[in-house]
Amino acid sequence: MTSYAKSTIENGCSTLFFGDPERTKQFFEEVVQYPSGDNAQPFDFKVTSNNTLSVSVCSERSRHALNFNDWATYISLGALIEQMVIVASQFGFSIEYDSKTASASGNWNFSFSYRADLEPDPLCSMLSQRESDRRSFHKGDLSASFQKSLTQNFNFPNSRIQFQRIEEGMLPYLSQTETLVFNWKKAFMDILKWISFDSVPRQLRGLPWKNLGISVIESKIIQAISKVPFLFHVFYHLRWHKGAEMSSKQKFRSSAGVLLISTSSMDSRNLINCGRSLLRVWTYLCGSDYGVQLHTSSTLPYCHHLVDSSHLRQLPSRNRKTYLKLAPLFFQKYFSLDSSKYPVILMRFGKSSPIPDDMKALRQPIQESH
Numbered sequence: 351m352t353s354y355a356k357s358t359i360e361n362g363c364s365t366l367f368f369g370d371p372e373r374t375k376q377f378f379e380e381v382v383q384y385p386s387g388d389n390a391q392p393f394d395f396k397v398t399s400n401n402t403l404s405v406s407v408c409s410e411r412s413r414h415a416l417n418f419n420d421w422a423t424y425i426s427l428g429a430l431i432e433q434m435v436i437v438a439s440q441f442g443f444s445i446e447y448d449s450k451t452a453s454a455s456g457n458w459n460f461s462f463s464y465r466a467d468l469e470p471d472p473l474c475s476m477l478s479q480r481e482s483d484r485r486s487f488h489k490g491d492l493s494a495s496f497q498k499s500l501t502q503n504f505n506f507p508n509s510r511i512q513f514q515r516i517e518e519g520m521l522p523y524l525s526q527t528e529t530l531v532f533n534w535k536k537a538f539m540d541i542l543k544w545i546s547f548d549s550v551p552r553q554l555r556g557l558p559w560k561n562l563g564i565s566v567i568e569s570k571i572i573q574a575i576s577k578v579p580f581l582f583h584v585f586y587h588l589r590w591h592k593g594a595e596m597s598s599k600q601k602f603r604s605s606a607g608v609l610l611i612s613t614s615s616m617d618s619r620n621l622i623n624c625g626r627s628l629l630r631v632w633t634y635l636c637g638s639d640y641g642v643q644l645h646t647s648s649t650l651p652y653c654h655h656l657v658d659s660s661h662l663r664q665l666p667s668r669n670r671k672t673y674l675k676l677a678p679l680f681f682q683k684y685f686s687l688d689s690s691k692y693p694v695i696l697m698r699f700g701k702s703s704p705i706p707d708d709m710k711a712l713r714q715p716i717q718e719s720h
């Protein structure tokens with residue numbers, strides 16, 4: 351029995367998770383750090399009884415040109431679930447949810463059960479180190495034993511984790527998809543909503559510009575577009591995506607490798623499992639002194655094309671060709687995926703130091719209502 355479990359029994363509140371205000375406070379402080387696209391933090395929380403929690407999606411915060419069919423929301427939900435599972439394990443609690451009723455209503459209900467024999471999850475101590483790092487990395491080891499330690503226990507049903515070292519031949523696809531937002535105004539403006547250009551006071555949702563891994567000049571251009579959206583077209587005609595592609599290639603070259611999480615269908619249950627695998631592997635990498643950056647524009651638009659071939663019509667022509675021609679070759683050559691498998695999440699990673707405080711994405715405290 352863990353020392354925490356012992357002390358809660360002595361306090362007489364071992365089986366009522368939200369019966370202990372201190373525990374509730376600590377739980378939400380750690381859970382709020384779950385990752386979400388643009389750090390939009392789309393979920394609202396409601397404690398519905400001493401052992402149940404309801405999580406719902408705020409449609410306003412989850413709306414995004416790149417959130418096709420709410421896929422990014424389901425991935426983020428999976429990451430949130432795994433974050434809750436890891437945090438609750440410190441207190442001797444396991445968490446269950448009913449996946450059947452979940453997606454239909456947009457509400458997810460979780461029940462907490464006390465288990466005297468439950469050990470804290472091995473990732474507990476690494477959880478606070480997980481973060482997104484968009485800087486260049488310092489390569490790093492990708493030995494077979496390291497890959498094995500990562501995939502062991504991290505694969506949830508129907509979510510497969512694969513690694514690849516960076517090869518020069520990967521870079522055209524990765525850099526062209528990474529810079530999709532420089533060609534697609536709708537997606538660019540959606541991201542802009544979440545970028546903060548002020549240093550003080552910092553906003554608690556979204557991203558400070560320093561978090562984006564861009565230069566001061568680039569931040570000034572982006573800030574100008576946020577004030578005068580027409581300027582997007584000016585920079586588009588100046589072919590600004592070319593500079594962005596070069597910088598993206600340099601960041602991939604500095605990485606130890608890329609990791610892909612794939613699945614066999616894009617249904618909500620599979621995506622939630624991919625999100626759970628993602629949270630575990632991401633936490634483990636950061637806890638082992640690696641920096642991690644996700645690249646969902648290299649995966650999700652292509653998955654959308656696989657389920658609905660008309661989708662690419664809404665993308666700028668420059669990018670259409672990339673997804674139509676380069677994507678099948680890229681996923682086949684480097685990950686042996688045919689078009690019956692969906693590449694859900696790709697991340698680059700490499701040795702890195704923790705990011706400074708003024709670059710960090712902050713969080714809005716969870717206001718749990720009773």
Ligand SMILES: Cc1cc2nc3c(=O)[nH]c(=O)nc-3n(C[C@H](O)[C@H](O)[C@H](O)COP(=O)(O)O)c2cc1C
Pocket residue numbers: 383384385386387388389390422423425426429480481482483484556557643644645646647711
């Ligand atoms: C579904 C999903 C998609 C994401 N896509 C990207 C991406 O394409 N590029 C990127 O740099 N970060 C991406 N992120 C990372 C988030 O921006 C990041 O998790 C969030 O800002 C919180 O910051 P943190 O990871 O440092 O806690 C994604 C995260 C999630 C959950």
